[in-house]
Amino acid sequence: MDNYGLDLHASMLLDEYREQLPVYGRLREVVMEQLMGMLKQSGIEVTSLDSRIKTEKSFVGKLQRKASKYHALTDITDIIGVRIVAYYNEDVDRIASMAENLFEVDWANSVDKRKMHQFDSFGYNSLHYICRMPKELFCDPAEPSLNEIRFELQMRTALQHVWSDIQHDIGYKSEIETPMVYHRDLSRLAGLLELADNEFSRIRRDIADYRRRAQSLVQTGHLDEVMLDGDTFRSYLQTRPFDKLNERIAAITQAELQEVPMMPYLLVLRNIGLSTLGDVERMIAEDTEDAYQLALYQLGATDIDILSSTVGLQNLCIVAILKSGGGKIGLQHMFDAVNGVSAQNADLAEIVFKQAARLSFMA
Secondary structure, three states, rough: OOOOOOOOOHHHHHHHHHHHHHHHHHHHHHHHHHHHHHHHOOOOOOEEEEEEEEOOOHHHHHHHHHHHHOOOOOOOOOOOEEEEEEEOOOHHHHHHHHHHOEEEEHHHOOEEHOOOOOOOHHOOOEEEEEEEEEOOOOOOOOOOOHHOOEEEEEEEEHHHHHHHHHHHHHHHOOOOOOOOOHHHHHHHHHHHHHOOOOOOOOHHHHHHHHHHHHHHHHHHHHHHOEEOOOHHHHHHHHOOOOOHHHHHHHHHHHHHOOOHHHHHHHHHHHHHHOOEEHHHHHHHHHHHHHHHHHHHHHHOOOOOOEEEEOHHHHHHHHHHHHOOOOHHHHHHHHHHHHHHHOOOOHHHHHHHHHHHHHHHHHO
């Protein structure tokens, strides 16, 4: 078998590598299973979780460069490599903390390249842990070496990963002598990407803080201070503000209410001109009776036994649109927003307009 002209010691390492490939494959499977379970339990979203076993060509290249450094095959710590790419720096930290609890980390050979602070190091700013599989996590008596072989676990952000790939693609390495103009250009871009990484994390924190404040304001009833948007409307719906009207309408025919999403009505409410949750509360207070009377006219002569849970909100929107002079066009726009644009929405708007025209609020 080809030993690539290696010396005796390197050739022995290569032979042992070949013999151990099935073991490496099994350990790789176990490591991936444990990491996938860890990430699923944590709820952290990652862009990728992948692994590889160093190819023979790559392994030989390592031996050709520095075989004398390795006394035994177990001294080579990156034959199995695993990479986790997360969206945010803080998620990398969380993943690292969980990995520390999951595996045995060889701290002497692990490195946090993010702390090196080299001026052009952004693309290499990842955590590299050298790990072992602890027996209490997984043990196969038939293959004890599974708990002795070390593997490399890399953790980085998506931007760090992309930057590293770009550097690899253009053949740039910081230690290779290249014209200073390229160093400057790449360093400038690295700085921008590092800033972007930090800003994405900051924005996520700010959004999380905003959502917590909005939820608190909703729960305490300070609705005039809460802008009407997707997050706040979703929190507001958790207080079930339309239940009383829905129950009154359902009682007309003793119908059952079927839960359906109300989020499509957010656009309708904003088109009506509502800008805060306080505005929504006032609409409910001012238009509930008219919305009920409209439902009474629509359902009174029917035996409908199932109604959508949006019936109260829809009738509130109809009343608000008609009171503001939106007419049939306004109603059609509402149906387009919640049902999707369709020629039938014009017919539906015509029917509803005629129904509402008989009620007192249209007088």
